Amino acid sequence: MSRNSGKSILITGGGSGIGAAIARMASASDMRVLIADINEHAAQQVANDIGSSATAINLDIRDSEQWNEVLDKAWELFGGLDILVNNAAIARPGYVRSLQVENHHETIDVNAMGPIRGMTATLPRFREQGSGHFVTICSMTGFLPFPGLASYAAAKHALRAFHHGLAMEERHSGLDFSIIHPTSTETPMLELEATSDEVPMAFLVESVTADHVAEVVLEAVRLKSLEVFMPPSAADTVRSVGTNADQLMAMAEEAEKAGAANLAARRARESEA
Template identity: 40%
Template sequence: MTNDQIADTARRWLITGANSGFGAAFVRAALAAGDVVVAGVRRPETMAGLVAEFPGRVTAVRLDVTDPEQCEEAVKSAVAAHGRIDVLVNNAGFGLIGAVEETGEDELRNAMEVMFFGAIRLTRLVLPHLRAQGSGAVVQVSSMGGALAFPGVGAYCAAKGALELASEALAGEVAPLGIKVLIVEPGAFRTEFAGPSLQSATVIEDYQQTVGAVRSGLSGSHGLQPGDPRKAADAVLAALALPEPPLRLALGADAVEAIRGKLAAVAADLDNTSELSLSTAFES
């Protein structure tokens, strides 16, 4: 299929981490909607079957989001192949378990490079094209861990939280330009997060009581998580189609419950410390 044969209404997607988990589900959902996908993956050969299944509608490009040159080339390739980018999905990421003290600086920096700097780099590269079009969407695949944190996932949540706050600012900046930003906050879904891609920091026994259960629980949940990535992808497409898309989309009952709990805890802290909070102004 050539570009001339692709419907004018078809959107052009650039999706990172497109060969597994949420990424693969996003690719399938976009194709089912009649759209076209440029799939960014570290090993393009892993997309060979899908490329053959959907000739002319899926292009695989080599993309390590920590490599600035590969990011530039991926965006250039997407625009050259299809004339524009309508939806960028920053999905590439991995799980990292460890107490803050257990997590080495290299591990922390790598988490930030992949899940914050890589996503923001691609966002910045795509934005000039979206601004020129006066349309488009940036989908930041965060996590319920981007809205809250608990023992053992400090580095992961720090990276996702940084992405969320930068994206919240971005949403306000680009709204007048016709560009949408959607922050996706999944709970536990049946992806590779708790499987082969899950990384674990060096264990310090003193943290066994707080982090040990998280470490064993996450790895033990692999393949048993309640969330269906295909339904998550469908929900994201449905959210993007709303007349007024939300800034944040929590996915899964666990995410909704945990985020509600975090908001309630923040509200309680504000209420319980209001006298102290309001006591800090200069006397008039």
């Protein structure tokens, strides 16, 4: 039996993509699942597919009041909460010159402030019960910014800093913290990015499935891993290049060309299907 068996888990953005995959896999590991999503219908469909161990609930992660309502529901259902997975995110692909400032504001508000609101709302409850595991789904763009996803990467940079800052503050509290940096993943977000010609670096490497990311996430929960890179072999390169402005500028041209070629091949395959 998995060490995750019997635990309760709240997953944001659980109506599709990585969140839905985590919900299904967590339930299959005998965990009790609360699926939160701004699209409650999508969350309910995932919960219906899973069965009695899953419950769906509406949540706009930008709304602190809704966060408290969702946490109240978790305590009502489970008598507490073992794991919060901050997964919900959006992308507004396009060069900065192609987007409105409101697009960047929305991205920062959802992708950084949304999880921050969730962690700050959950923190006193975790501290009161003396346990709890914060799991943050971040991104390799938290180290390596991409042209066409500038505000997305900025939000992920901020989210990583907040996650680790909070973990350092709570290092004596008995709480656990894990942050996961998925690589390019087959989700509705990636499908959206594939419609743009301004995000070629999102297709620089071969994408993985949402199920694969879910496996990595739940293994990190089991092991209480502090930080997980996908793939692990890319971690040193991503961290090195991401903190070296000269290397970032030097690699941009070739990386965009390679990504654009992969995107063109992807579109060709889809048109033939």
